[in-house]
Amino acid sequence: MMKTLFIGGVKSGKSRLAEAYILERSVGVKPFYLATTELLDAEMRQRIAVHQERRQTAFITLEEPLNLLKTLQACQGPVLVECVTMWLNNRLYHGFSQAAILQELEAALQLPGDFVFVHNEVGLGIIPDNPLARQFADLSGKAAQLMGGHCDKVFFCSAGLMLAMKP
Structure with missing residues (x-):
């Protein structure tokens, strides 16, 4: 049972690398792909496509845009969670507290199973100019630290390449 985190900026290659990673390790078993993005507009429809x-x-x-823990509990096999960042966004948008969000994430990280998490690194830019964006950036950073602590392997992705941070 292994937990792996792929973290990087937008368009860093993290999703493609995470997909290849889980497929390579799931020989003979078709892994689950837990898509967390809610379809809200035409541009997002293109990204999903x-x-x-x-x-x-x-x-x-x-x-499944909201119920990470329940969905992971139901999966019988390896799971790629694409992506935790959107799941955080969805939970904030639907009024969940930061404490409740982080509690659910921590419970998910403690489940037995092979999970690969994809997460955007949002902490390398400027401090956002509005309270909601700052709240999201803080939550995202806390979630990244939580996943980094619980995952057996962590890869930072940039320019389509991955660097092992926690081999």
Whole structure:
């Protein structure tokens, strides 16, 4: 049972690298792909389509924007969570407290199973100019630290490459 985190900026290659990673380790078993993004606009529809085209039939796709723990508990096999950042965003948008969000994430990280988490690194930029964006950046950073502590392996992704931070 292994937990792995792929973290990096937008368009860093983290999703593609995480997909290849879990497929390489799931020989003979079709892994689950837990898609957390809520379809809210045309631009997001395009982003989702790119991911769907890339994964095609290699995964069993589950779409769940809010209930991470419950969905992971139901999976019988390796799971790629794409992505934790959107899940955090969804939970904040739907009024969940930071404490409740982090509690659910920690409980998910303690489940037995092979999980690969994808997360955007949002802490390398400027401090956001509004309270909600600062709240999100803080929550994202806390979530990243929580995952980094619980995951057996952590890879930082940039320019389509991955660097082992926790081998």
